[in-house]
Amino acid sequence: MIELRNVSRFYRRGADEVHALERVSLEIPAGRFVALMGPSGSGKSTLLNILAGLDRPSDGQVSVAGRKLADLSEDELAAFRAAHMGFVFQFFNLIPVFSARENVELPLLLTHLKKAERRARADTALRIVGLAERATHMPGELSGGEQQRVAIARAIVTDPEIVVGDEPTGDLDAKNAEEVLGLLRALKQDFGKTVVIVTHDPRAERYVDEVLLLDKGVFQGSRPGGQTGASPGHGPGGAATAAPGTAGARP
Amino acid sequence: MKFFPFVWRNLLRNKLRSLLTGGAIALAIALVCILRTMPAGFDHFLEQLATNTRISVHNTAGIVYSMPYAYLARVKSVPGVVDAVSWTWFGGAVDKDDGVTFPSFAVDADSIGVVFADLEIAPETLEHFRTHRDGALVGRQTLRQYGWKPGDVVTLSSLVWPLELSFRISGEIPADVDPRFWFQREYFEQALREQGVSFDQAGMIWARVDDPEQVPAVMRQVDAMFRNSEAETTSETEKSFFQNFFGNLEGFVTVIVIVTALVTLCIVFIAANTASMAVRERVRELAVLKAIGFHWKLLFVTLVAEAALLSTVAGGVGAGLSLGLTGMLRAASGWNQQLGPLSGFVVTNALFVQALFLSFFIGILSGVVPSFGASRRSVAATLREVF
Numbered sequence: 001m002i003e004l005r006n007v008s009r010f011y012r013r014g015a016d017e018v019h020a021l022e023r024v025s026l027e028i029p030a031g032r033f034v035a036l037m038g039p040s041g042s043g044k045s046t047l048l049n050i051l052a053g054l055d056r057p058s059d060g061q062v063s064v065a066g067r068k069l070a071d072l073s074e075d076e077l078a079a080f081r082a083a084h085m086g087f088v089f090q091f092f093n094l095i096p097v098f099s100a101r102e103n104v105e106l107p108l109l110l111t112h113l114k115k116a117e118r119r120a121r122a123d124t125a126l127r128i129v130g131l132a133e134r135a136t137h138m139p140g141e142l143s144g145g146e147q148q149r150v151a152i153a154r155a156i157v158t159d160p161e162i163v164v165g166d167e168p169t170g171d172l173d174a175k176n177a178e179e180v181l182g183l184l185r186a187l188k189q190d191f192g193k194t195v196v197i198v199t200h201d202p203r204a205e206r207y208v209d210e211v212l213l214l215d216k217g218v219f220q221g222s223r224p225g226g227q228t229g230a231s232p233g234h235g236p237g238g239a240a241t242a243a244p245g246t247a248g249a250r251p
Numbered sequence: 252m253k254f255f256p257f258v259w260r261n262l263l264r265n266k267l268r269s270l271l272t273g274g275a276i277a278l279a280i281a282l283v284c285i286l287r288t289m290p291a292g293f294d295h296f297l298e299q300l301a302t303n304t305r306i307s308v309h310n311t312a313g314i315v316y317s318m319p320y321a322y323l324a325r326v327k328s329v330p331g332v333v334d335a336v337s338w339t340w341f342g343g344a345v346d347k348d349d350g351v352t353f354p355s356f357a358v359d360a361d362s363i364g365v366v367f368a369d370l371e372i373a374p375e376t377l378e379h380f381r382t383h384r385d386g387a388l389v390g391r392q393t394l395r396q397y398g399w400k401p402g403d404v405v406t407l408s409s410l411v412w413p414l415e416l417s418f419r420i421s422g423e424i425p426a427d428v429d430p431r432f433w434f435q436r437e438y439f440e441q442a443l444r445e446q447g448v449s450f451d452q453a454g455m456i457w458a459r460v461d462d463p464e465q466v467p468a469v470m471r472q473v474d475a476m477f478r479n480s481e482a483e484t485t486s487e488t489e490k491s492f493f494q495n496f497f498g499n500l501e502g503f504v505t506v507i508v509i510v511t512a513l514v515t516l517c518i519v520f521i522a523a524n525t526a527s528m529a530v531r532e533r534v535r536e537l538a539v540l541k542a543i544g545f546h547w548k549l550l551f552v553t554l555v556a557e558a559a560l561l562s563t564v565a566g567g568v569g570a571g572l573s574l575g576l577t578g579m580l581r582a583a584s585g586w587n588q589q590l591g592p593l594s595g596f597v598v599t600n601a602l603f604v605q606a607l608f609l610s611f612f613i614g615i616l617s618g619v620v621p622s623f624g625a626s627r628r629s630v631a632a633t634l635r636e637v638f
Contacts, residue, residue: 046631054542055631075546082544093539097260107543109253154543 002028002051002162002194007060009046009217020046022217023060030161033188033195035204035225038214044198045166047214051196052085052164053077065161082110086155088184088197090167092147094139094154100126101135104153111158125153129183145176152183156193163187165197169204181207254549258556265529272525273565276610279518280569281576284606286507286514288577288596303463305366307492308335308473309455311483317452318482323359326458329472331465334365337436337453343407343416345397353393355407355432356454357439363388366459370429376401376422384438387418390429394420407432414442457489515613518562522617526558530625537625538633551626558618559611566610573606574598 009021021043028034028051036044049055050062053069062069065084072080081087086107094103104122113121126132129149139147148168155163165184169177185207187193197204205211206226213220262269308326310316317339326335336359343355364377372388380386389399399405399420406417418434443450460469470486477484530537537550577596 049631052542055629078541078544078546081542085543087539087542089539091535093536095261095536097264102256106540109257110544110549115253 001030001063001065002196003061003063004047004051005061005063007047007050007057007062009043009050009055010058019217021050021057024214024217024219025060026212026219026222028194028196030194031188031192032210033185033208033225034197035208035211036196036198036214037200037204037211038220040200041216042214043217044214046217048164048166048196048198052087052162053081082107082158084160084162086152086158086160086163086193088148088151088155088163088165088168090170092139092144092151092171094147094150096139099136099138100131100142100150100153103139103150104157106154107158121157122153125157126150128156128186129153143176144172145179148172148176148180149183152180152187156187156191160193162194162196165195165199167199167201168197169199169201174203177201177203254553254556258553258560261529261533261553262557262561268525268528269561272521273561273568275521276518276562276565276613277569277572279514279521280566280606280610281572283511283514283609284570284573284598284602285576285596286511287602287605288573288598289507290503291597291599303488303490304460304466305369305489306458306460306466306470306473306486307455307489308458308484308486309492311485314455316482317454318456318477318484320451320453322477322482322484323453323456325476326456326473329458329469329476331460331462331469333459333461334362335456335458336362336366337456339436339439339452339454340411341407341414341432341434341439342409342411343432344410345405345407347408347410351410353390353396353430353432355434357436358433360386360435360437363433366457368459370424370426372424373422380421380433380435383419383421384435384441385417385419386421386435388422388424388431388433389420390424390431391426392428392430393432394423396430412443413446413448414439416442515609518610518613519617522558522562522613523620525561526554526618527621529557530554530621534625534628534633538628538630541626541630547626551622554622554626555615555618558622559614562614562617563607563611566607566613569610570598570603570606574603 004027005025007021007024008019011018011020024043024047036047038044046055050057051064053062053064053072056070064080067080069077069080094100095106098106101119101122104125105118108118108121111118123132123135126135129152131146131149131153134142134146134150139150142150148171152163152168155165163184168184169180172180181201181204184195184197188195188209195208197208208225210222210225212222308322310318320337323335323337326332337357339357341355341357342351344351360381363380364372364374376388380388387405394400397405401420401422403420404417405420406415408415416434416438424431424433440450458469458473460466466488470488473486474484540550541547577598580596
């Protein structure tokens with residue numbers, strides 16, 4: 001469960017104060033696939049960073065998996081992210097001098113796992129994203145879609161409860177975007193992950209359970225996802241509307 | 252250790268840049284090592300040049316001032332002194348236009364072989380020198396320089412005295428880099444007398460003491476003997492004399508220390524520039540690594556370790572290079588006598604280890620600032636900038 005209560009975020013830009021988020025309150029139940037959508041500058045990424053523990057709100061409270069993030073120090077927050085969160089970004093950000101397997105293995109370096117076990121888990125994650133046979137390839141030898149799938153494998157290799165993605169299809173062509181969205185859907189469907197993505201991609205609506213809308217930093221409400229079954233075998237299993245009262249703007 | 256591959260692979264990410272930076276560090280460390288061998292090298296050179304049983308006695312006012320020739324007999328009479336010989340600067344030139352190209356001295360023929368016994372001049376050469384008033388003992392370096400050989404007659408024009416003297420070479424002073432030219436004082440005095448000059452002075456006196464432990468006592472006694480006289484003396488060991496003669500070694504060492512420090516500073520700047528570039532181009536990756544749970548301290552350590560590893564490996568190569576270079580100089584000094592003194596410049600094990608530590612700390616120092624800034628940077632702020 002991800003819960004935000006009256007979350008605001010202000011930045012100083014020169015003499016001006018920019019209100020990126022204004023008193024946003026919402027809940028994302030565990031096991032949901034949710035998209036944050038809205039025009040550029042609406043505060044989607046800021047909201048994602050805050051609920052993922054990458055940024056702190058100027059005001060309000062954030063609880064993730066039962067922990068109030070404000071109570072965590074920077075060290076604890078880093079450890080919390082390592083244990084509970086997986087991240088997928090628009091630009092895949094794989095380390096170019098590491099193979100696909102080694103890139104996936106990176107988050108496991110922070111655990112006490114032995115090398116053989118780290119490798120086995122990385123291979124499992126690569127198998128889930130359908131790239132087992134590309135484990136030894138370097139990022140430069142992979143297509144954009146494959147690189148993003150490696151990034152997804154890296155995000156899930158620690159078996160986190162939550163996977164967040166900032167424009168995960170933003171740098172992909174239509175075919176690869178569909179594949180990645182299907183994969184994210186499968187994480188929710190087959191592995192019970194909570195998946196939250198920020199996207200401009202209208203295709204995403206067909207894969208998610210719910211779309212949360214933001215504009216000018218204000219939560220505008222939600223609408224159910226497409227439930228199209230667009231990803232064969234990984235289609236959404238049921239209604240994805242937010243439970244009444246679990247997501248909504250507070251004045 | 253599990254982060255070592257992470258550090259190493261990142262280091263090799265831009266091979267050309269790492270190679271160029273490493274090359275600059277290696278050359279600088281090699282230079283530092285060679286500079287650091289110089290004080291010990293000169294010391295070694297002086298040790299070779301000087302014995303621990305020979306002392307010089309000269310006018311306290313300086314070596315350009317003479318003292319009465321009568322001092323020689325009195326020095327010889329000091330207990331512990333085996334023998335003593337006077338030296339008087341002749342300032343001879345083969346060609347006046349070229350000036351003085353080697354040191355020439357008038358010496359006492361009977362004592363020179365005793366006082367400089369360590370030179371192992373052949374007995375027949377000494378005998379020839381002693382028995383021929385115009386005889387000359389010439390250093391191997393000067394013989395080679397002018398293509399002279401024993402039996403040759405050479406003429407030197409003095410730039411100090413109104414004399415032009417011809418000498419018959421008795422033989423060589425068999426030291427590899429010895430340029431000296433010795434001839435009989437008696438021949439010198441006689442030539443001066445013919446010019447109407449009466450000469451009863453000596454430039455300096457060299458004395459050999461029978462026991463090294465007696466040297467300080469002999470020097471004290473000699474100087475005490477001439478205290479309050481018209482020409483007070485200063486006695487010093489041969490090594491001390493040459494140290495003073497070759498200039499202020501302490502000043503030289505200071506210059507070496509300053510140059511070494513400047514070279515070190517240059518390496519820090521070079522390495523810091525590389526570290527900055529390496530960090531700057533990975534800002535996005537670092538943000539992602541922090542996002543997935545890498546603590547900033549861990550990233551900081553790996554970034555600094557990268558800089559330290561590059562610098563230490565390069566430093567090792569540089570120290571190895573200096574080791575090879577000085578080894579080559581030592582080998583070359585075996586066949587090229589001009590390089591003789593360079594055989595004393597040795598990169599010791601201690602110096603090698605010091606160079607490794609120096610390069611390690613250079614790496615740490617150069618990596619700290621850019622790594623600290625990059626690893627402390629807010630993830631959200633970086634993501635906002637780059638995504």
